[in-house]
Amino acid sequence: MYTSGTTGPSKGVLLTHGHFFSYSIISAEVQLLTNEDTYYICMPLFHINALSIQCFAALYAGMNVYCVERFSPNRWLQDNIDCKATVTNLLGVMTEFIFNTAKSDFDKDHSLRHVGAVPIGAEWADKFEKRFNIKFFQGFGMTESGMSFYEQISSDKTIPGCAGYPIGELYEVKIANPENDETLPSNKIGELLIRPKHPGIFSAGYYKMPEKTLESWRNLWFHTGDACYFDEEGRMHYFDRIKDCIRRRGENISAFELEQVINSYPQVDESAAIGVKTEKSGGEDEVLVCIVKNKGDNIDNDKFLLFCQEKLPRFAIPKYIRFVESIRKTGSGKLSKVDVRKEGLTDDVIMLTPDR
DSSP states (O other): OBOOOSSSSOOBBOOOHHHHHHHHHHHHHHTTOOTTOEEEEOSOTTSHIIIIIIIIHHHHHTOEEEEOSSOOTTTHHHHHHHHTOSEEEEETTHHHHHHTSOOOTTTTOSOOSEEEEESOOTTTHHHHHHHHTOEEEOEEEETTTEEEEEOOOSSSOOOTTEEEEEOTTTEEEEEEOTTTOOBOOTTOOEEEEEEESSTTSSOOOBTTOHHHHHHHTGGGSEEEEEEEEEOTTSOEEEEEEGGGEEEETTEEEEHHHHHHHHHTSTTEEEEEEEEEOOTTSTTSOEEEEEEEEOTTOOOOHHHHHHHHHHHSOGGGSOSEEEEOSOOOBOTTSOBOOHHHHHHOSOTTOEEOSOOO
């Protein structure tokens, strides 16, 4: 099964029977699925979320599945109402696209008790839950590793980015310094490392890519490439992909969190934030945001800068913006920044803030 390819070419992951089995059982048991439930699946079945967390977990629980050919934010609510779905999952920008649809009198006329979704934006999480009268449910898993974290289903307030506690009976986990793999203390952002406690529940490497397999498994830990941290209670909080983390003025900037703020600007349809090197950046990054405008709308740069100054800390304010027609997505609905990262500072980039 192939990875999403958000930061580079997709890799073929060799998956064992035990990997699918443990992935599915954990997902079914943590979500308290029974044969009275119906899973609405709107993701492609070539993605591990749709296949293992949803379809195979449903088979294990003996429940119904309602699977559509492709995701549509405008059809999502009515589909869930029609099939009487009790659970469903969303990934990447799918949740935000649904939130941006027009409100209707039928927003609460469904049977959903929770929606599994990552990532969840602080800008709209609470509003989404109140609008649709649902509870978000978070976790962390990869094609390679299985579901190694799950949030406990409860009535507690949703904490965007909190993937919950590790599945301790199956996995060892730690947050490490990406430079040397040394374990970091609580509330310190580092790379998430995982390894299985039992044989056969993890991937068997990358297909015909032995060098990538060795690279990801150095020092006897699988390196996820994700920047995360543990809080004092032992819950894991997802920050961003390490390649999507922007280091500026000695601060770590989550590209995802920055994009959520930019996307809340009325004339912005969607955005992709990346770090770029310049002669004056001193080895760190400057922030470039590629923006897709709403059709027919123009953006006043001075007003946009004022908005950023009001909503963002100084170190996170974009130095450069670039207007683009579209931003590529993966088949599972995640932003793919391969193109914009490769293109970098093109001739049509606008400097939003002066050098200082």
